[in-house]
Amino acid sequence: MLFRSDLRNPLRIIDLSEFFSRCTFKPFIGKTVRAIKVHANMSKGFHEKLLKYAQSIGMGGLGYLQVKDDMSYKGPIDKFIPDDMKSEIAELAGLEAGDTIFFIADRESKAANYAGQLRNELGARLDLLEKNAYRFCFVNDFPMFEFDEEEKKIIFTHNPFSMPQGGLEALNTKDPTEILAYQYDIVCNGVELSSGAVRNHDLEIMVKAFEIAGYTEEDLKEKFGALYNAFQFGAPPHAGMAPGVDRMIMLLRNEENIREVIAFPMNGNAQDLMCGAPGEITEHQLREVHIKIRD
Numbered sequence: 001m002l003f004r005s006d007l008r009n010p011l012r013i014i015d016l017s018e019f020f021s022r023c024t025f026k027p028f029i030g031k032t033v034r035a036i037k038v039h040a041n042m043s044k045g046f047h048e049k050l051l052k053y054a055q056s057i058g059m060g061g062l063g064y065l066q067v068k069d070d071m072s073y074k075g076p077i078d079k080f081i082p083d084d085m086k087s088e089i090a091e092l093a094g095l096e097a098g099d100t101i102f103f104i105a106d107r108e109s110k111a112a113n114y115a116g117q118l119r120n121e122l123g124a125r126l127d128l129l130e131k132n133a134y135r136f137c138f139v140n141d142f143p144m145f146e147f148d149e150e151e152k153k154i155i156f157t158h159n160p161f162s163m164p165q166g167g168l169e170a171l172n173t174k175d176p177t178e179i180l181a182y183q184y185d186i187v188c189n190g191v192e193l194s195s196g197a198v199r200n201h202d203l204e205i206m207v208k209a210f211e212i213a214g215y216t217e218e219d220l221k222e223k224f225g226a227l228y229n230a231f232q233f234g235a236p237p238h239a240g241m242a243p244g245v246d247r248m249i250m251l252l253r254n255e256e257n258i259r260e261v262i263a264f265p266m267n268g269n270a271q272d273l274m275c276g277a278p279g280e281i282t283e284h285q286l287r288e289v290h291i292k293i294r295d
Helices: 017-021 044-056 083-093 108-125 167-173 203-212 217-223 225-231 245-252 283-288
Strands: 013-015 032-039 063-067 099-106 136-140 145-148 153-156 183-188 191-199 238-243
Touching: 013 108, 017 032, 017 083, 032 108, 044 108, 099 108, 167 203, 191 245, 203 217, 203 225, 217 225
Parallel strands: none
Antiparallel strands: 013 032, 032 099, 063 099, 136 183, 145 153, 183 191, 191 238
């Protein structure tokens, strides 16, 4: 899951991976470590509920440190940080008395995902989000590929038909996970309003990009024949984006669910109750589109 940043939230995510690579806390060694600093009074019950939330999204636990008035620390991982490194973490994270810093450690993709969710949750629970404001951000430089830990192979991160930054040379010479794509989003208050890309218009680049993701040229012809054939005749450079007008209205109306601003929304079971769809289909209708249902 890709989290879009809600700039109404003042909390920031800090990278402490290098610090913990030199630390003696074994569960963090060799992992990407993200941290979130919060200045707020949090009870033991608050921490317990936040831990339950962290576990509900897949985290194994949630380490934290509380900064006391004398700038000493209190928390479950305090004893694992050497005394001669405690002032360093305070400087790196900009810690002050009364702060609490939460730690998220995992492989890079998961650490980023968990940190984004935890930031949102902390912002909501502590009522930190700016009120009556629309804060926009423009997200670009999406990675073209990523390594799928379950499948143990390179896959496309998002849109496989986007143009890679650096073109064919990048595909031939760079580590696939370091290649960026010409993809971009416009985000407001954490909601994606528009998404777009510079589209690939070069057949050679498309064949190579799909080859990196494990597809042969024959796979391209079979699965994406219309596009493959069209590229035989050449295509001009082109780009675009698709604005989500319904999402904009949802924000302007201060609604939590997009179904509240759609005239005839589908329910959670993908049914249109207004039109009674999906409905029964006749045998004649099936024959018209050459579909046969087997028991």
